[in-house]
Amino acid sequence: MTGVQTCALPICFPVTIGGFKGHSLAFDGAGDAVSVNSSAIMGTQPFCIEGWIYNHRLKSSSTLLTTRPNSSNYTDAYHVGWDVNGTISLIVNAVSFAASPVGTITTGTWQHVAVCRNSSNNVGLFVNGVRVGFTTTLATNFTRTLIGLGDFPTTQAESIDGFIVTGK
Secondary structure, three states: OOOEEEEOOOOOOOEOOOOOOOOEEEEEOOOOEEEEEOOOOOEOOOEEEEEEEEEOOOOOEEEEEEOOOOOOOOOOOOEEEEEOOOOEEEEEOOEEEOOOOOOOOOOOOEEEEEEEEOOOOOEEEEEOOEEEEEEOOOOOOEOOOEEEEOOOOOOOOOOOEEEEEOOO
């Protein structure tokens, strides 16, 4: 993939990865992203953001899914990503919610990642079905509809070096 690709939901690209059935998005860690306009606004509703990831290398910052247009802070947007230490978190307005322990995200293997908010505003962060982070304080009203998969949808600064399957 080169640059920013814009598409409509559902996302399905013809990149087949050995050891994983179906299709995935391939990112080279150098400014790739998929930008999706969604009519769905999460608002204050319960949600679950999830996808399968495969990292070639851990960078200072990598993105699974975000509604932040760029690296600035927005009170009405969310960002799910991880750092060079393998710590994954949900970031809202520069605050990290439900961050995992160091080393949770690794390289060279497929991992399932999910961030879910229930009707009581409790947020759980899951990797391979195991809860690795939790918070009870996230009642944010998310109103943005432009979604970035693999990096920010308008400016690329935190691109994943690897693959993403079924980010949603």
